[in-house]
Amino acid sequence: MQRIYNLQDLDDLRAEIKKRPQGKAITIAVCNGTGCQAYGCGKVTQAFMDEVTKHGLDVEIKPTGCHGFCQSGPITVIHPDGIFYQRIKPEDVGEIISETIMRNRIIQRLLYEDPLTLEKITYEKDVPFYKKQMRIIFGNNGFINPRNIDDYIAIGGYSAISKVLKEMEPEEVIGEIKNSGLRGRGGAGFPTGVKWEVCRNAEEDQKYLICNSDEGDPGAYMDRSLLEGNPHSVIEGMLIGAYTIGAPKGFIYVRHEYPLAVKNISFAISQASEYGLLGKDILGPSFSFDIEIIRGAGAFICGEETSLIASIEGGRGEPRPRPPYPAQKGLWGKPTNINNVETWANIPLIIDRGADWYTQMGTEKSKGTKIFSLVGKINNTGLIEVPMGISLREVIYEIGGGIPGGKKFKAIQTGGPSGGCIPAAMLDLPIDYEGLTAAGSIMGSGGLVVMDEDTCMVDVAKYFLKFTVDESCGLCTPCREGIKQMLHLLTRITEGKGKEGDIELLEELCQAIKDASLCGLGGTAPNPVLSTLRYFPEEYQAHIKDKRCPAKVCRPLIRYQIDAEKCVICGLCIESCPEGAIASEAGESPTINLDKCIKCGICLDTCPSEAIIVQ
Amino acid sequence: MIVNNQEIEAKEDSTLLQAASAMGIVIPTLCFHEALGPHGSCRVCLVEIVNGARPGLVASCTYPVEEGLVVETNNTKVLKTRRIMVELLLARCPDSTKIRGLANDLGIAEPRFDKENESCILCGLCVRVCREIGINSVGFIQRGTNREVTTPFQKPSEVCLGCQACAFLCPTGAIKFEDVAEERKVEKWKTSIKLQRCSSCSRPFFPEPLQLYLKEKELLVPENIGLCEVCRRKSLGSRLASILSRKSTV
Ligand SMILES: Cc1cc2nc3c(=O)[nH]c(=O)nc-3n(C[C@H](O)[C@H](O)[C@H](O)COP(=O)(O)O)c2cc1C
Ligand code: SF4
Ligand code: SF4
């Protein structure tokens, strides 16, 4: 690789890349994200390479990062038309090359079928999952081989840092970021421009930048997918931050369980360094910046900024009291600007296209887009990028394709383990920082878990509390002792041992834990309980007063019975029951011995005539 | 600043707790000690900031004073939340006299939560004092509800001096030292420390490693080295006696 010494060199290189013969007419983008790898995309990619060589075709095979629709993996998009093939096996590859590439014929079998209309869809842009999305950040994943810096440069990468170095003073950059309204994507939604300004104005020679890619929320993987699929956008964002704030050194804190993200970002750093886009004298003599990767051990609390800093310093991953804030006194006591992966990835776009363009997307106080991971009881799962302010209804029914099995939507949990549950009545709520907070939830890092009518909300609250009890660092009293006691109370309620006054005691605890905890983990941990108490009080009452679980989830509160009218006396349930709890008198329909029944539900699944009822 | 409706001036770099104490306002604390760094773990010292950009409850022992803050140390919200903190700690350590006393002061008879039978409230004073003297013989392990203070790998400490500073600071009496024959034993740290004999009466009395530590730090008065408390008093006594008797004969 040739080193780039100045802005002109970079422009020349970009022009040269665009002219290269590899700018082939047809590109087959094969997703090589972690999700598709689990489905075996490695073999698919190899098969494509072999076929192309075999036929001597002028086609580029591009292994890319995640496209978001991981449930349909391995995914392939054939450019320039955007033909979308999914669930591809290595055996399909020969046919794709001979039919689609060589004869221009679409293979119906490999197309995505809309589960609602049963219509086959040919082009990526028409897949309902993508239609309502606005993929300004995440969409580039589909066009870039993350192991090739030239791909990023070809789509305009590193032009934002050029612009900054050429014509912007640090104050102007801060002004632009402030005007864009960008707010931190790591959870709290703090205005990024303001944070940068505090750190820039801190009077110290040594300053640091940190990219927070700890991403501890279960089920969330947007940051991982950005680092895997478009690592240079994060590096470019950090370069702009480094110039603006005056920090010569940055760290990317990424969890050890993300091997592909670690590999791709390491690779990207070394390629950028070879080009001279990292290190000394970047694009000219006056700007230097280095990035070091720190691998975290995967504790949820290490995503919290002060714990993350303690962890980089080599101490226990435990929060420190704020103030002082990291921007004043952070890593090794020096002013430190810490931002989330997605926040960093927004920066080059804002600089490139301007705050005016950026502010056209979103709501009054939440601008731009947000990447969410959409999971749970929903037809289409995966990563989605949508404009701020989109309604829950659009996300669930248009992008998500609704609830499977004809079930009713009950609630959506946003914001990860310390977010809240929002009920069906609020489907038209616009998703932005203010809207979610007012609804008793949070944006968090962007988890969306959809729940259907078979979900017990008390059980859900208990589930999330279990997570926070396990992940609390245990430093402060309210979080360590308080959440544990809340979990005891909830467990009793789901066992039918709840008593009058429990709800009031829960509410009192929630408030105290929120107010008194040292860090945000304790400060938000009561949200699942508070929000379910607020929107589903009758469910708590049913458990406590009537000793009944309306969703029929809490085992101690349900009973299995056989409806003799419906029973066809086949005897299958008798054989299936692992406890021998089902027996029948000669020729009669069987009955369940409730003392022996362990409520495993196996008979329910076995019965061919829906004669087993749960009460 | 305004604290409890009274205008005050506080020293820069001091905490809300220090500022309040200087005014004679009493705020209960458990994990705080003026000689040790801040920890902010017990949350008993909560006060409320009622104005500014970030209003809400804060731990007064860690929160730095700031120009123009309006703080209330004893309002209903503060008391209510402080009470729950103490109630939670009482549920954890129902046998601790210190916690019981604090609970009584706040009007809590019995905790409404499931009781446990712990003696340690994880205030970290022992860990911090041991770090402060440069020994680091104990620390925290695990997280969340499994968090404990203990020695490295939960094995007998190889570096404990037997100085008892931890036991002296522990608010709940969870650390107990006992001198048995030639050893000083501390069950909480699973450790025994050899005692050195008094050079005069030959009674085992002083931890050997502590003697070395004090020597190294030049904290020992030379004539007292090796003498037990009783013999030291005796030697002082005999010296005084001889001086006095000389005086009286003059
Ligand atoms: C318990 C806890 C976990 C957190 N985990 C993450 C995380 O995984 N990733 C992240 O970017 N921010 C996380 N945060 C938020 C960070 O503390 C911090 O606010 C954020 O990294 C700032 O970046 P931003 O301004 O770009 O959002 C967490 C906060 C808390 C309290
Ligand atoms: S709130 Fe929880 S995670 Fe945060 S410091 Fe306290 S115990 Fe640790
Ligand atoms: S499986 Fe169903 S139909 Fe068959 S015996 Fe059991 S309850 Fe009756």
Ligand code: SF4
């Ligand atoms: S042993 Fe005592 S001093 Fe040490 S943490 Fe426990 S309560 Fe605090």
Ligand code: FES
């Ligand atoms: S990993 Fe392939 S679409 Fe997400």
Ligand code: FES
């Ligand atoms: S005394 Fe302030 S938190 Fe313990």
